[in-house]
Amino acid sequence: MAEIKEEKLEKYLTPVRKILERYEKKEHYLIPVLQEAQEEYGYLPEEVLKEVASGLDLSLSQVYGVVTFYSQFHQEPRGKNIIRVCMGTACHVRGGDKVLEALKDELNVDSGETTEDLKFTLESVACVGACGLAPVMMVNDNTHGRLTPEKIPEILAKYS
Amino acid sequence: MKETIYRSHVLVCTGTGCVSSGSKNIKMALEDELAAKDLSDEIKIVETGCHGFCEKGPIMIVYPEGVFYCQVESEDVAEIVEEHLLKGRIVDRLLFKEPFTEENIPSYSDIDFYKKQKRIVLANCGRIDPEDINEYIALGGYEAVGKALTKMTPQEVIDEVKKAGLRGRGGGGFPTGLKWQFARNSDSEKKYVICNADEGDPGAFMDRSLLEGDPHRVIEGMMTAAYAIGADEGYVYVRAEYPLAIRRLEKAIKQAEEYGLLGEDIFGSGFNFKLHIKKGAGAFVCGEETALMASIEGKRGMPRPRPPYPAVSGLWGKPTNINNVETLGNIPYIIKEGSEAFSSIGTEGSKGTKVFALTGKINNTGLVEVPMGTTLREVIFDIGGGLQEGKKYKAVQTGGPSGGCIPEEYLDLPIDYDSLLEVGAMMGSGGMVVMDEGTCMVDVARFFLNFTQSESCGKCTPCREGTKRMLEILNRICEGEGEEGDIELLEDLGQHIKDTALCGLGQTAPNPVLSTIHYFRNEYEAHIYENKCPAGVCKELAAAYVIDESSCVGCGQCVKVCPVDAISGKPKETYVIDAETCISCGACADRCPVDAISQG
Ligand SMILES: Cc1cc2nc3c(=O)[nH]c(=O)nc-3n(C[C@H](O)[C@H](O)[C@H](O)COP(=O)(O)O)c2cc1C
Ligand code: SF4
Ligand code: SF4
Ligand code: FES
Numbered sequence: 001m002a003e004i005k006e007e008k009l010e011k012y013l014t015p016v017r018k019i020l021e022r023y024e025k026k027e028h029y030l031i032p033v034l035q036e037a038q039e040e041y042g043y044l045p046e047e048v049l050k051e052v053a054s055g056l057d058l059s060l061s062q063v064y065g066v067v068t069f070y071s072q073f074h075q076e077p078r079g080k081n082i083i084r085v086c087m088g089t090a091c092h093v094r095g096g097d098k099v100l101e102a103l104k105d106e107l108n109v110d111s112g113e114t115t116e117d118l119k120f121t122l123e124s125v126a127c128v129g130a131c132g133l134a135p136v137m138m139v140n141d142n143t144h145g146r147l148t149p150e151k152i153p154e155i156l157a158k159y160s
Numbered sequence: 161m162k163e164t165i166y167r168s169h170v171l172v173c174t175g176t177g178c179v180s181s182g183s184k185n186i187k188m189a190l191e192d193e194l195a196a197k198d199l200s201d202e203i204k205i206v207e208t209g210c211h212g213f214c215e216k217g218p219i220m221i222v223y224p225e226g227v228f229y230c231q232v233e234s235e236d237v238a239e240i241v242e243e244h245l246l247k248g249r250i251v252d253r254l255l256f257k258e259p260f261t262e263e264n265i266p267s268y269s270d271i272d273f274y275k276k277q278k279r280i281v282l283a284n285c286g287r288i289d290p291e292d293i294n295e296y297i298a299l300g301g302y303e304a305v306g307k308a309l310t311k312m313t314p315q316e317v318i319d320e321v322k323k324a325g326l327r328g329r330g331g332g333g334f335p336t337g338l339k340w341q342f343a344r345n346s347d348s349e350k351k352y353v354i355c356n357a358d359e360g361d362p363g364a365f366m367d368r369s370l371l372e373g374d375p376h377r378v379i380e381g382m383m384t385a386a387y388a389i390g391a392d393e394g395y396v397y398v399r400a401e402y403p404l405a406i407r408r409l410e411k412a413i414k415q416a417e418e419y420g421l422l423g424e425d426i427f428g429s430g431f432n433f434k435l436h437i438k439k440g441a442g443a444f445v446c447g448e449e450t451a452l453m454a455s456i457e458g459k460r461g462m463p464r465p466r467p468p469y470p471a472v473s474g475l476w477g478k479p480t481n482i483n484n485v486e487t488l489g490n491i492p493y494i495i496k497e498g499s500e501a502f503s504s505i506g507t508e509g510s511k512g513t514k515v516f517a518l519t520g521k522i523n524n525t526g527l528v529e530v531p532m533g534t535t536l537r538e539v540i541f542d543i544g545g546g547l548q549e550g551k552k553y554k555a556v557q558t559g560g561p562s563g564g565c566i567p568e569e570y571l572d573l574p575i576d577y578d579s580l581l582e583v584g585a586m587m588g589s590g591g592m593v594v595m596d597e598g599t600c601m602v603d604v605a606r607f608f609l610n611f612t613q614s615e616s617c618g619k620c621t622p623c624r625e626g627t628k629r630m631l632e633i634l635n636r637i638c639e640g641e642g643e644e645g646d647i648e649l650l651e652d653l654g655q656h657i658k659d660t661a662l663c664g665l666g667q668t669a670p671n672p673v674l675s676t677i678h679y680f681r682n683e684y685e686a687h688i689y690e691n692k693c694p695a696g697v698c699k700e701l702a703a704a705y706v707i708d709e710s711s712c713v714g715c716g717q718c719v720k721v722c723p724v725d726a727i728s729g730k731p732k733e734t735y736v737i738d739a740e741t742c743i744s745c746g747a748c749a750d751r752c753p754v755d756a757i758s759q760g
């Protein structure tokens with residue numbers, strides 16, 4: 001039993017090891033390594049963080065310190081599609097919160113949560129730099145602007 | 161090889177704004193249409209960066225005439241090709257309409273939005289293909305750094321920047337030449353330059369547009385800075401929320417390397433320069449220079465006390481010069497055109513231009529670059545086209561979470577670093593959010609404080625605890641639980657945080673609150689003493705809606721949208737709203753076809 005688990009873990013860790021191979025053992029590669037690992041795994045599980053720590057010769061607490069500091073890093077599994085609703089100034093003034101409400105209703109989750117089918121994670125961010133199109137949201141790397149609550153279902157349909 | 165000469169160039173904007181409005185499809189449709197009509201050899205399609213007018217996107221400009229088409233859709237492409245490109249007839253219905261005169265304006269340069277601008281930093285944005293270094297070079301790109309490296313000593317470069325009077329565009333407004341001098345004077349084998357592209361101010365997007373629309377200009381500015389201070393390595397720290405900017409910058413760096421513009425012995429001058437990109441990881445405080453450097457080093461991005469300043473001990477303890485994207489974007493112009501050309505623009509204490517992100521309740525939202533000293537009225541009414549739906553101006557918020565709100569009485573204020581500070585606001589990075597009578601100033605203050613409070617890194621107590629206290633009070637006021645003394649308490653707390661916080665985030669966090677109290681104290685008082693939100697924004701304080709009997713046509717539309725079933729009545733008769741049940745959401749008023757519903 002333990003051996004099989006070991007084998008599985010080995011396989012599971014192959015991608016992060018590949019990432020680590022491309023970097024020197026230096027502290028300043030920690031953030032880029034974590035960014036790449038998160039892209040690969042979708043989030044940063046404990047096993048991966050341990051591997052990163054030993055791979056870069058850092059203590060695990062140092063790695064945790066960085067992971068918890070930056071809002072971009074996540075320790076829980078996330079949805080296939082990441083929705084970032086802008087709550088920046090321009091979007092706030094033009095009704096961004098109504099868009100967020102519509103998304104919460106449509107997906108039945110709160111901000112920061114992931115749908116049960118793991119299709120969507122809903123987050124709010126402060127300004128994605130497309131203020132001219134306020135209110136705005138990003139789904140993965142795509143920006144959707146001039147939103148109204150009515151447009152939400154149609155946009156979500158494109159991603160499911 | 162002979163270069164093909166095209167009779168027309170069609171510029172299609174593929175900045176973030178226009179892409180999200182569908183410009184990629186337009187480009188494809190155009191390619192197909194040109195191929196079908198056998199025009200591909202005569203007409204060239206150029207993908208450009210942002211024109212600053214994203215709201216009217218997707219934007220397309222046809223040269224040589226300079227005809228400006230906006231809100232183009234794929235279905236319009238065939239008509240543009242047939243009418244304009246084949247028959248030479250402008251497609252009127254796709255031209256820009258001025259908000260008040262409703263006049264159709266064919267040419268780019270005649271639109272009010274552009275007419276009053278002066279584009280130095282954004283000169284190439286929207287005019288060239290940012291992914292092609294040759295287009296930048298064709299417009300004189302890399303000439304400035306060539307001149308610096310081959311004809312000027314580093315000290316001469318610094319003197320030129322000093323004489324130009326350029327001040328940092330990242331918020332602080334520190335004289336750039338002087339900053340370079342400090343870094344130059346620090347004795348060290350190894351030095352760094354950093355470009356701050358963290359752009360955290362919610363409501364600002366000038367750095368993004370510049371990086372997406374003209375990345376080589378920023379690289380050229382960094383090279384010049386590196387030569388001046390004696391650095392051979394640089395970092396651009398970009399927000400991860402800007403994927404397109406990162407991609408274009410990566411491409412630009414690669415092309416510059418291939419052309420020998422980055423690397424070793426550049427222009428045969430013996431100057432070496434290597435440039436890296438660092439992606440941010442989502443923390444506003446990392447825009448602060450010492451936090452940013454900690455982040456590049458792979459640590460938690462927390463500010464540290466200064467001195468020592470980065471010019472003495474920066475990245476990995478080495479002398480480091482850090483500048484904002486827009487600051488660096490000014491450098492090629494200063495070196496090429498000379499400091500006098502630059503310093504002839506602007507006011508006594510603030511030279512050159514400033515890019516503003518004009519947003520909020522205004523007709524023309526977008527990026528505008530104007531000479532320092534332009535008045536708020538010119539920017540908001542002449543360029544911005546005034547307020548939406550003819551509403552009344554209330555205030556403009558400048559400087560983002562560190563800034564303040566400026567009321568109507570100061571509309572004729574010439575904008576520069578010092579004048580904005582005098583009225584309790586701030587230049588900041590250049591966000592300008594216009595607010596109308598429907599904006600609640602207490603809610604605005606709460607919005608910004610909520611932002612700074614959640615972005616406080618927590619290192620020092622005044623910022624961490626103080627902003628939390630202030631936010632609690634503001635929340636109470638907005639919920640109708642405000643008490644006598646709250647306003648004074650906010651003022652005291654705000655002053656205390658300003659005086660004792662460690663970094664700029666905390667030191668400026670109270671500004672939006674203090675400035676709204678200063679100019680709109682009556683709104684705070686109305687919330688606290690009269691239990692009223694004059695703008696009707698704060699839900700708990702908002703009055704119920706009422707239906708005007710004489711106008712109601714009995715269509716029953718309102719009943720369908722009311723989320724709490726507060727409306728009753730029969731079709732064709734008059735409907736009534738139960739004031740007790742109504743939560744003042746306004747949904748019914750939005751829906752009513754005859755405007756019979758208003759807030760009581
Ligand atoms: C909380 C905080 C956030 C900041 N964010 C930014 C930013 O996003 N971009 C920027 O250029 N400067 C930012 N700054 C200012 C930088 O610390 C620094 O002064 C600036 O990059 C210097 O460049 P400049 O002299 O060219 O303006 C921020 C400062 C603070 C205190
Ligand atoms: S002022 Fe705020 S953000 Fe700045 S160091 Fe202190 S706690 Fe951190
Ligand atoms: S304002 Fe909202 S809650 Fe009140 S009656 Fe209209 S729809 Fe119903
Ligand atoms: S405020 Fe929403 S994109 Fe800038």
Ligand code: FES
Pocket residue numbers: 173174175176177178179209210211212213214215217218219
């Ligand atoms: S992205 Fe096209 S005008 Fe801004």
